[in-house]
Structures are given as structure tokens and as C-alpha cells.
Amino acid sequence: MTAPLSRRRFLTGVGGASALFGAAALAHAVAPIGPFSLREPRTRADSPQDLPVNRSARQADVTSLALDPEWMLTVAGVGMTRAFTAAGLEALPQRTVRLPIACVEGWTVDASWTGVRLRDLLATVDAPDDATIRFRSLQQRGAFRATTMPPQYVGDPLTLVALQLNGERLDLDHGYPARVIAPGRPGVLQTKWLSSIEVV
Secondary structure: OOOOOOHHHHHHHHHHHHHHHHHHHHHHHHOOOOOOOOOOOOOOOOOHHHOOOOOOHHHHOOHHHHOOOOOOEEEEOOOOEEEEOHHHHHHOOOEEEEEEEEOOOOOEEEEEEEEEEHHHHHHOOOOOOOOOEEEEEOOOOOOOOEEEEOHHHHOOOOOEEEEEEOOEEOOHHHOOOOEEEOOOOEHHHOOOOEEEEEEO
16 A cells, blocks of 8 residues: 655655746746757757747748749738839838747747838838738748738837848748748747738
């Protein structure tokens, strides 16, 4: 017959487990090196541009499309559509903002982003100021291959179609050739590998 579990042993076990999970959560959120995810070990030290990657270009199956020299970003307003090459986007006025990426896995990392203000880009197709926007990614599968953004984010001067991260051209795994970055939005809604932006 198994001896009953003593109160002291029980409390010691609970305390030890709590300390272990607390340390894992701390490492998960703020450690400069070490795992960011218990399910899929990830380190900032070996992540491109010093920022963890939740879904790589290979996993999203977008590598060839994103690297296609003929890539263009289609921007559709109401009755007007324009297409921008990477060089065309880079020729527009650029802004740099510091915003975090907040992942549903639990980590948050601040980064410096440079690109075109979304509201400025939409102005080129006469989009209304109160527009709701749909972003489409080059990825063909997955729940977030298309996302929508309500007007309060669209009009925010910090919301960018980002082309650079931490002073360098976006890495492929971070959304090259262009991605969305907006304040206060979960990482899964910061669409990477953009193919189109349209007013809905």
C-alpha cells in the first residue's frame, strides 16, 4: 500500500514546479538567448535580424514568390488600383518607428521598423480616411493568409508597410519584400509577404 503524501512533500512539489514554470516563462519572454517556445525551441541569437520567427518563409511556402524579381504590391482603393515594385515602395517617403512584435506564444520584442506609412500609401489610390483594409499574403494556406484592419489602425501614423527591420532590408523570414507593422496588434495579424492591400 502506498504511503499517503505528506503535506510538506506536496507543498515542496508544488513550489518546485511553480519555480520551474516561472523560470521557463521568464526565459520565454525576456531572455536574450535561450528558448522562446517550449514547443519549438527558438533563440534570438540565431534568429534573423535579432527577432524571433514564428513562421518561416519555408513553412509558409512563399520563398520563390517572395524572391521573384517581378513581385509587385497591388494597392486597390475605390475605383483606382496601383501596383508598386519594391523599388517603387522604397522611392516613397520613408518613416522609422519603434514597435513591438507581440506573439501569441507569449513573447514580445521591440524592434525598429522602416517603411511607408499605410495611410500615405492608401492616399495614392484615393482611399477614404475611414477605410477598413484587407491584406493578402503570398502564402496560399493558413488562417492568416488574409487579414483585415479597422480604421483606427489604418489611420494611425505608426502603422507601416515595412521594408526594413533594425536598419536592414527585411529578412525573408520576417516578411520580405514587405509586411505590415501596426501598434497594438497581435503578431499573427501583422501580415508578412504582402501581395495586396485593398479597401473593403
